[in-house]
Amino acid sequence: xxxxxxxxxxxxxxxxxxxxxxxxxxxxxxxxxxxxxxxxxxxxxxxxxxxxxxxxxxxxxxxxxxxxxxxxxxxxxxxxxxxxxxxxxxxxxxxxxxxxxxxxxxxxxxxxxxxxxxxxxxxxxxxxxxxxxxxxxxxxxxxxxxxxxxxxxxxxxxxxxxxxxxxxxxxxxxxxxxxxxxxxxxxxxxxxxxxxxxxxxxxxxxxxxxxxxxxxxxxxxxxxxxxxxxxxxxxxxxxxxxxxxxxxxxxxxxxxxxxxxxxxxxxxxxxxxxxxxxxxxxxxxxxxxxxxxxxxxxxxxxxxxxxxxxxxxxxxxxxxxxxxxxxxxxxxxxxxxxxxxxxxxxxxxxxx
Amino acid sequence: xxxxxxxxxxxxxxxxxxxxxxxxxxxxxxxxxxxxxxxxxxxxxxxxxxxxxxxxxxxxxxxxxxxxxxxxxxxxxxxxxxxxxxxxxxxxxxxxxxxxxxxxxxxxxxxxxxxxxxxxxxxxxxxxxxxxxxxxxxxxxxxxxxxxxxxxxxxxxxxxxxxxxxxxxxxxxxxxxxxxxxxxxxxxxxxx
Numbered sequence: 001x002x003x004x005x006x007x008x009x010x011x012x013x014x015x016x017x018x019x020x021x022x023x024x025x026x027x028x029x030x031x032x033x034x035x036x037x038x039x040x041x042x043x044x045x046x047x048x049x050x051x052x053x054x055x056x057x058x059x060x061x062x063x064x065x066x067x068x069x070x071x072x073x074x075x076x077x078x079x080x081x082x083x084x085x086x087x088x089x090x091x092x093x094x095x096x097x098x099x100x101x102x103x104x105x106x107x108x109x110x111x112x113x114x115x116x117x118x119x120x121x122x123x124x125x126x127x128x129x130x131x132x133x134x135x136x137x138x139x140x141x142x143x144x145x146x147x148x149x150x151x152x153x154x155x156x157x158x159x160x161x162x163x164x165x166x167x168x169x170x171x172x173x174x175x176x177x178x179x180x181x182x183x184x185x186x187x188x189x190x191x192x193x194x195x196x197x198x199x200x201x202x203x204x205x206x207x208x209x210x211x212x213x214x215x216x217x218x219x220x221x222x223x224x225x226x227x228x229x230x231x232x233x234x235x236x237x238x239x240x241x242x243x244x245x246x247x248x249x250x251x252x253x254x255x256x257x258x259x260x261x262x263x264x265x266x267x268x269x270x271x272x273x274x275x276x277x278x279x280x281x282x283x284x285x286x287x288x289x290x291x292x293x294x295x296x297x298x299x300x301x302x303x304x305x306x307x308x309x310x311x312x313x314x315x316x317x318x319x320x321x322x323x324x325x326x327x328x329x330x331x332x333x334x335x336x337x338x339x340x341x342x343x344x345x346x347x348x349x350x351x352x
Numbered sequence: 353x354x355x356x357x358x359x360x361x362x363x364x365x366x367x368x369x370x371x372x373x374x375x376x377x378x379x380x381x382x383x384x385x386x387x388x389x390x391x392x393x394x395x396x397x398x399x400x401x402x403x404x405x406x407x408x409x410x411x412x413x414x415x416x417x418x419x420x421x422x423x424x425x426x427x428x429x430x431x432x433x434x435x436x437x438x439x440x441x442x443x444x445x446x447x448x449x450x451x452x453x454x455x456x457x458x459x460x461x462x463x464x465x466x467x468x469x470x471x472x473x474x475x476x477x478x479x480x481x482x483x484x485x486x487x488x489x490x491x492x493x494x495x496x497x498x499x500x501x502x503x504x505x506x507x508x509x510x511x512x513x514x515x516x517x518x519x520x521x522x523x524x525x526x527x528x529x530x531x532x533x534x535x536x537x538x539x540x541x542x543x544x
Binding site for chain 1: 451534
C-alpha cells in the first residue's frame, strides 16, 4: 500500500495538469508518486465527463414550487372522486385508484399544475381525454369524465383489474394461442379507433393491459392527435441532457417514419402493434439493442428474423402478417382491420 | 410580538454571527428554511406557469423579507446567502427524497400509463446522490463543498458565490472545477 497523497498536493498537481495540453500531462504526472498520480489521473478523467452539475435542478425546483405534498393522500377528494392509493407516477401525470360517489373503483389520472411545464403537456392531456371519450369499444379503456379541479387536470376512467403486458412478458413466455387471442383483441381496438379517425401513436406493452377475466384493454391515448408530428418532448431530456427512459422506452415501438420526423398515420400504429405482437409471440423484441443508436439502426435497417426461426408452432400466416406489419414502408403494412381478420382466422372464438 | 417576528430575529442573528457567534447560523436556519418554502409556494400560486423561477430568485426575496436590508452590512448579506444556500440544499434534498420514496413501495403497479421515471425522478436521484457525495467532500475540503452548495443548490453565480464566501472569483472557479471532478469520481465509485 502506498501512503495516501496529501489533498493539497492533489489540488496543486490537478490544476497544473489542467493548464497543460492533454498530451503533455503525462510528463508532468510521471514525476509524482504513484498514489498522487493515480488520484490526479482519475480526477482529470472525471473532469472530461460532462453532465453532472451542468444545470440547476430545475425539475425538482418546479416540482417543489407546487407547495403540495408529493402525492395525494388517501381520502383526498378530486372533483367527485375519493383517492385511495397511488398506482403510478409517469411523465404524463399520476394515476390513483379512487372511488366514485357510489363507491365504484375508478382509475384517476391527474396532471398536476407544477408538472405542467409545457403547454404541450396540457394539450396532450386534454387530447387524451377527448380522444378516449370519443371511443367506445370493449378493448379500449372507457373514460367516464374529465375536467379541472384545484388539484389539477383529471381524467376518471375505467379501473382495469389486471396487469400490463410489460409485466406479463417480464413474467415469462406466453402460449402462442394466447398471444393470438390477445393480439387479436388489441388489433380490434386499434381498428375501431382508426375507423373513428383516431390514432393511438404510443402503442407499447406498458399501454396495453390484460384484465383478470382475459379481456385486453388499451389505454393512454395520450399522444393521439389529429395531424401534427409527434417528436420527443423536451421533458424526455434528463437534467444532464441525456435521453431518459421515457423516450428510449417508447423508441422500441416507433416506426422508422416517426423517427425521421414524418407525420404519423394509422400505418404507424400498425407498426407499433406489430413490434408488440412480435415480442409477445417470439419472446424477444425485434429491434432490441444495447444502446439507443443500436435501436435506431435496427428499426431503420436491421432485417427482422422470422418468428418461426426463434420458436416453433407459430402459424406461417401469422409470422408473415407480423413481418408485414413491421414493413419499413408504411404502404407495405396491412391495416388494423386486416390484422384482426388474420388473427381472428387462426385464433379461437372472438371475445368481446 | 416583536420577539418572534422572523424579520427582527434574522437581523439580530446576522449581527451575532458577524460578531463571531457561530451558533447564530444554526439558529437562523429554520427561519430561512420556512421563509424559502413560503415564498416558493406563493410564487407558484401567483404564477403557476413561471418556469424561470430559480433558487437564487427565492433566496434574494427571502433576504429582502427577512433581513433588515437597508441597515444590514455587506457581511451580513454574505452570511445570509451562505445560510440560505444551505437551507435551499436541505429543501431540495428533502423534497427529492420524498419524491423518490413515493416512487418506491408502489409494489406491482397494476395499471400503468407510463411506468418510466420522468425527468423529475431522475433529477431527484441525482440530487440525493450528489448530496451524499458532497458530505464526503465536506470532510476533506469544506470550502469546496460550500462552493458547490452555493452554485448548484443556491443557484448563485460565480461572482455571487465569491462575494458570499469572501474569496476571489478565481478561487471559486478553481474550487468548482476540482470539486466537480471529485464529485463525479465519487458518485461513479458509489454507484459501481
